């Protein structure tokens with residue numbers, strides 16, 4: 149049976165959301181959530197990156213990362229999946245408890261059940277790419293190996 153997640157409040161799979169409070173160290177900094185890391189990577193070598201890292205909540209970090217006041221790095225579309233994978237990998241290798249939850253999903257399909265996101269999630273009608281779910285499954289596969 150497929151596993152659907154979206155809100156961090158839903159147990160036990162809320163931890164699959166990038167908004168879950170599972171911070172990690174990466175590239176010399178502490179990132180409060182994988183959302184903070186992902187959104188900040190849109191602005192390399194720009195003070196806005198540091199501001200995003202320091203955002204109070206992942207929701208704030210997402211809002212700041214989507215703010216087009218500052219230019220998005222030109223190669224973002226080519227690298228965003230790799231950045232997401234790096235964030236998800238670091239999150240699940242840092243925290244043994246959620247790593248276990250991911251591993252215990254076995255070979256089940258994992259789907260980010262976002263009604264608005266057709267790239268990272270499955271969208272309102274289920275036709276989305278579900279890239280975040282795919283990345284979680286790819287990380288699960290590597291962890292299992």
Ligand SMILES: Nc1nc(O)c(N)c(N[C@@H]2O[C@H](COP(=O)(O)O)[C@@H](O)[C@H]2O)n1
Pocket residue numbers: 166167183186210213214260262264265268269280
């Ligand atoms: N809560 C929530 N609201 C949205 O509007 C969303 N698009 C998502 N999906 C998550 O958004 C992150 C990436 O967003 P952008 O590529 O910067 O638009 C990622 O964490 C998705 O899982 N969630």
